[in-house]
Amino acid sequence: MAELKLIAQNKKAWHDYFIEETYEAGIELFGTEVKSIRNGKASIKESYAEIKNGEVFILGMNVTPYDFGNRYNQDPIRVRKLLLHRREIAKLLGYTTREGYTLVPLKVYINQRGLIKVEIAVAKGKKLYDKRDTLAKKDADRKIQKAIKDYNR
Numbered sequence: 001m002a003e004l005k006l007i008a009q010n011k012k013a014w015h016d017y018f019i020e021e022t023y024e025a026g027i028e029l030f031g032t033e034v035k036s037i038r039n040g041k042a043s044i045k046e047s048y049a050e051i052k053n054g055e056v057f058i059l060g061m062n063v064t065p066y067d068f069g070n071r072y073n074q075d076p077i078r079v080r081k082l083l084l085h086r087r088e089i090a091k092l093l094g095y096t097t098r099e100g101y102t103l104v105p106l107k108v109y110i111n112q113r114g115l116i117k118v119e120i121a122v123a124k125g126k127k128l129y130d131k132r133d134t135l136a137k138k139d140a141d142r143k144i145q146k147a148i149k150d151y152n153r
Contacts, residue, residue, distance in 0.1 A: 005110040008042045013104045015131060017123035022106065023092070025056065025118050026083035032069035037116055039066075042108050049082060049103035049120050051093050056082040058105060058118065082118060095122045 013019070029037070036042070047060035057079050065073040084092070095101050104123045111117050126134070 003112045006107060007037055007040055007110065007116075008044045008108040010044045010047070010104065010106050012045065013106055013121065013123065015126075015134070017102075017104055017121070017125055018130075019104075019106070020095070020101070020122045020124060022119055022121045023084065023088055025120055027058065027108075027116055027118050028081040028083060029063075029116065030072070030074050032066040032072045033063045033074055034116065035069070036063050036066040037108065038110070041066075044105045044108055044118075047105050049105060051089065051096060051103070054086075054089060056084055056089055056092065056103070056120075058082055058120075061105070061108075082120065092122065100124050 041064035043062040044058075044060075045062075047058055047062075049056055049058050051057075058081075059079050060077060061080060062077050063074075065076055092103060096103060101122055101124050104121050106119045106121050108116065108118050
């Protein structure tokens with residue numbers, strides 16, 4: 001697998017949603033935002049993506065203003081455009097028009113070519129009992145692994 005530098009990750013998305021399909025998207029940024037992200041100052045905890053007029057936007061992504069950016073700094077939680085192919089946008093639009101599906105960013109990273117990318121996912125919201133089920137399964141797996149480890153000693 002390629003060398004990636006992980007900047008931000010949305011771990012809660014795996015807990016709150018069933019992840020159906022993932023896409024890699026570029027993101028439209030200004031210079032000081034790029035510097036800030038390269039310093040690891042970005043968060044996608046409460047963010048989501050939306051399709052408007054045939055374009056995909058990420059809302060709620062927080063990029064801390066660059067320390068030396070002075071007047072060139074942008075609003076930290078401004079709406080940013082995601083860069084995807086027209087075919088991918090059409091496919092995403094088809095998914096999101098169905099009941100219960102949404103677009104959730106999973107992680108922000110720098111790829112091996114030095115470009116900042118966002119991994120977005122088509123996700124369906126989990127019900128409370130689904131979340132409990134997932135937690136119970138993880139707990140059982142953890143106990144099994146511990147038992148195997150203790151048995152092999």
